[in-house]
Amino acid sequence: MTEPGRGLEEAERVELTVGAVAPGGHCVARVDGQVVFVRHALPGERVVAEVTEVHKGFVRADAVTVLAAAPERVEPPCPYAKPGRCGGCDLQHVTPAAQLEWKAAVVREQLTRLGGLTPDELDGLGVRVEALPGGPLGWRSRVRYAVDAAGRAGLLKHRSHEVVPIDRCLIAHPAIQALPVLTPSGARWPEGDAVDTVASTGGDVTVSTVAEGVATPVDGPAEVREVAAGREWTLPASAFWQVHPAAADTLVGAVLAALEPRPGESAWDLYGGAGLFAAALADRVGPGGRVTLVESAAQGVAAARENLRDLRQVEVVAARVESALARRRITGPVDVVVLDPPRSGAGGRVVRELAAAGPRAVAYVACDPAAFARDVRTFAGLGWRLATLRGFDLFPMTQHVELVGLLLPPD
Structure with missing residues (x-):
């Protein structure tokens, strides 16, 4: 005591x-x-x-x-999901159904405490988290293994730089689990800080070493194919793509259902990456509409320009979203917006500029409930409201959750 x-x-x-x-x-x-x-x-x-x-x-x-x-x-299926061992999976000791409710409870708490929503507003949203196809194991299509001083690949302890050598990661895609990357295969990686592995939805499998932030493929293609939104995408193995095989189509479906884009409308895809949402928007607004994608990462810009080159109504702007809005690189009027910021959220400056552009609807795709809640509060201060919210378990066995919220302007 x-x-x-x-x-x-x-x-x-x-x-x-x-x-x-x-x-x-x-x-x-x-x-x-x-x-x-x-x-x-x-x-x-x-x-x-x-x-x-x-x-x-x-x-x-x-x-x-x-x-x-x-x-x-429940007993964690992975022997490394224990105190003092791998910090990658937070919830392996929780039943899959209870994991969904756990994440929904976190979202509700953040929207109340940080977002300023009232109990009635929260009840009206009916916050819940939906599971994706495939089950809680074997889903992760991109895994970065850290490398220790002995050249062994493994995963990090929770809130630590200490590497835990492992023999297998159970949430990794089966094609990644089969790779001779980890200690039991005898593999050593003395030249790298990390090892990146990719198993794409297009069937490509790639292993790259990472040294000083630069990834170098050592096995498999340097570019991988992904299949989503009715299209095939080609992008560098090190470029950003959703790590759950069903995530891209799930998010596209949720965004389109929220925004209901119409033929001839103008749309923005902010923090647009390789152009997943821009392609879906272009299909809905048609050749008479206009889609503007804003992305700052060079790999994302190049991938978007290459993969969307057949969509004449799409313009790709290489810029930070804050700069593109403030310096009028993109200007209204705009009808619908997809806002998919990094984990830190969009921030007050972007929210205010976006609201001033006057869209009829914003679909906010969020990977962090706290940042999302803070931005919802900023929107609310401008008279906007969170009309609908869906949560998706894109990261089973972990504490992470993805959100798609529909924000509407004052009547």
């Missing part, structure tokens, strides 16, 4: 009862008033937790012994 007022210390073990879920794959507990974020636990459980980090105002801990288990607890 911790002495009252002393506070927990690193490596200390404490018995506690676990409370509600929190962002980052944690649950919240309290010991003598001190907040403890506990991994490898479930709400309602009684556990022995070992403190891993001490911060001003809170500590982090791992549940190392479960004294009273929740009914949603």
Whole structure:
């Protein structure tokens, strides 16, 4: 038992009862008033937790012994998904159905605390997270393995640069699991900081070494094919693409259902990458419409220009979204917008410029509920409202969730 007022210390073990879920794959507990974020636990459980980090105002801990288990607890299928081992999978100890509710609960909490939504507004959205086809294992089509000082490939511990050598990653695509990359194959990677592996939806499999941020293919094609939105895409193996094989089509379907683009309309695809949403928008607005894609990454710009060259109504603008809006590289009027920012969100400046352009609807694709909630609050301050919201489990076994929200301007 911790002495009252002393506070927990690193490596200390404490018995506690676990409370509600929190962002980052944690649950919240309290010991003598001190907040403890506990991994490898479930709400309602009684556990022995070992403190891993001490911060001003809170500590982090791992549940190392479960004294009273929740009914949603299962044995993790991967032997590395344990305290002190691989930090890649946050929720392998949770049933697949409970993982969906876990993520929905995090989204609801963030929209309330950071987004400023009222309970009635939240109830109206009916927040839930939908599973994708294929099950919780064997889905990840892009895996970056870190390399340790001995040249062995593995995955990192949670919130650490320490490499855990592994023999197999169960969430990796079967074609990636079959590659001779990891320690049991005898492979060593002394020249690289990491090893990138790709198994594309077009059937390509590539292995690249990464040194000082530059990926060099060592096996398989330098460019891979992806199939999505009724098209085949060709892009560098190191370029961004969704890691779940069903993700691209799922997100395109959700965006189109939200926006309902019409023939002849003008559309923006902001942070457009290789042009997945731009292609889908172009198909809906037709040759009489106009689609403007904005992307700053050179690989994304090149891939978009190459893959969308047959769509005459699409213009690709190489620029940061903030600069493109502020410097009038793109100007209204615009009818519909796809906003797919990085994990940090769009930010107030982009939201204000976007609202000023006067679209009738914005589909916001978000990979971080907190950043999304902050931007929703900014939209709300301009009179906009979050009309619909869908969550998708693009990353089973992890704490991550993808969101597609429909934002509408004042009536």
